[in-house]
Amino acid sequence: MAELDYDELQRLADAATEGPWKWTHEPGDDEGALRSSSEERYVLCANGLHTEGFIAVGVADAEFIAAARSAVPALLDRVRELESQKVCEHQNADYLRMMAERDAALSTIAKVEALHTSEGWPLPGGRESKEYCTRCNCRWPCPTIRALGSVPSTGEGNDG
Numbered sequence: 001m002a003e004l005d006y007d008e009l010q011r012l013a014d015a016a017t018e019g020p021w022k023w024t025h026e027p028g029d030d031e032g033a034l035r036s037s038s039e040e041r042y043v044l045c046a047n048g049l050h051t052e053g054f055i056a057v058g059v060a061d062a063e064f065i066a067a068a069r070s071a072v073p074a075l076l077d078r079v080r081e082l083e084s085q086k087v088c089e090h091q092n093a094d095y096l097r098m099m100a101e102r103d104a105a106l107s108t109i110a111k112v113e114a115l116h117t118s119e120g121w122p123l124p125g126g127r128e129s130k131e132y133c134t135r136c137n138c139r140w141p142c143p144t145i146r147a148l149g150s151v152p153s154t155g156e157g158n159d160g
């Protein structure tokens with residue numbers, strides 16, 4: 001990207017005839033003019049457009065026109081660059097918000113998991129003990145723990 005000298009461009013724009021400018025030229029005519037509609041005066045007069053003619057223009061306006069040829073594309077590049085950064089910042093804000101929501105959801109899941117823990121209850125006659133949820137009194141894993149996906153589903157029905 002071309003270097004932009006904003007101060008110099010500002011100086012050239014301030015020194016040039018007040019805008020807006022309008023190019024007026026009748027088709028087929030050999031003369032044309034650049035006019036300032038705000039100051040109602042000529043900025044540039046051209047004669048002999050289709051032959052060897054001449055152009056009359058003030059120095060300040062000519063310098064501004066010359067600078068604009070490079071400055072306008074460079075300014076467009078700069079504007080596009082800044083606008084793309086704005087999009088990135090917007091996307092970044094969305095990302096950070098979604099991560100905060102995800103963290104809050106994970107924190108809630110962890111709190112629910114902490115409430116539902118398993119405990120083995122001894123069975124009479126020395127039979128094998130079964131695990132139950134201390135919160136629900138359901139066979140472990142209880143429906144809550146299964147719904148959270150904290151343990152692989154065994155395919156068994158809900159016996160709670």
Ligand SMILES: [Zn+2]
Nearest residue numbers: 116133136142
């Ligand atoms: Zn439970």
